[in-house]
Amino acid sequence: MEGAPLGWGRQEVDGWRKGPWTSQEDKLLVEHVRQHGEGRWNSVSKLTGLKRSGKSCRLRWVNYLRPDLKRGKITPQEESIIVQLHALWGNRWSTIARSLPGRTDNEIKNYWRTHFKKGKPSKNIERARARFLKQRQEMQSQQQQLLQLAGQVAKDHENQDGGGARTGTTADDEDRGSAVVDDACVAPTVAAAEAAGGHHHDEDLIMHDAMDFMCPMSCALLLHGAVHQGGGTGSCCGSTASDEYGSGEEDGATWGSLWNLDGVVVDDAAAGACCTPW
């Protein structure tokens, strides 16, 4: 960091204050957002007199001051979701964060780094991942076949109806998709299973949950359920995930890239596609 040999301190650089925010600054920023809404961060300093850059203001708001932020530790349910979504999207923290209401990308990123980045994944986890990929590929090919089939059926239908009634392949598909999402949300989470006293192999847990969490929205929905289930006392995911990964001195990049499935299906559209398998 430039010019900060003694930490954040309370110094100014180019007229901008840096380092920890004071409650007074927080107040100013909150008041500003309340009046003008989010965005236009660069104008904050002009309008409020705050000696903070737009970037700094935005970060402070997004990561700390936003009223909808969830405080407290990441729950086992959330951890489970993070693990699975990271398997899907890699280090796309903001994308993952969207599936975890009240959590910020920064929070998730920090959590991942402290809990999972340290070592290589265990054999179990690697096997689970491999199976996960395989099953997903199978699902996708099945999905394609079904879509083709559905198209054929729709055509036949049209021929029979004379084209009167809309057979709806798009809207109906969406409906079906959301139904699937709901179903996925009903599926037990790792924590729930653990809380019930069950003991599973890590890979099975991950496989099971991962298949349930193919769609980010499902995670958001599931979270609601998870929260209602109460704090999740078990150390289930916490211990499985973090302990399993060991504490080797391998650099986390390897670990991170290992879980990054960019080569398979990563983009949101594709991920969304798995929400409408049938």
Add this chain to the structure above:
DNA sequence: AATGTAGTCAACCGCAGGCAT
């Protein structure tokens, strides 16, 4: 009780993409 170490969190930086001019 003092010290060392690991974990957690907040904040910074650089980069990239989107958008207005």
Add this chain to the structure above:
DNA sequence: CATGCCTGCGGTTGACTACAT
């Protein structure tokens, strides 16, 4: 179309805290 500004994202750093020795 090119340029510049703004915003958002991911990576990194450093302070603080909790725990272990």
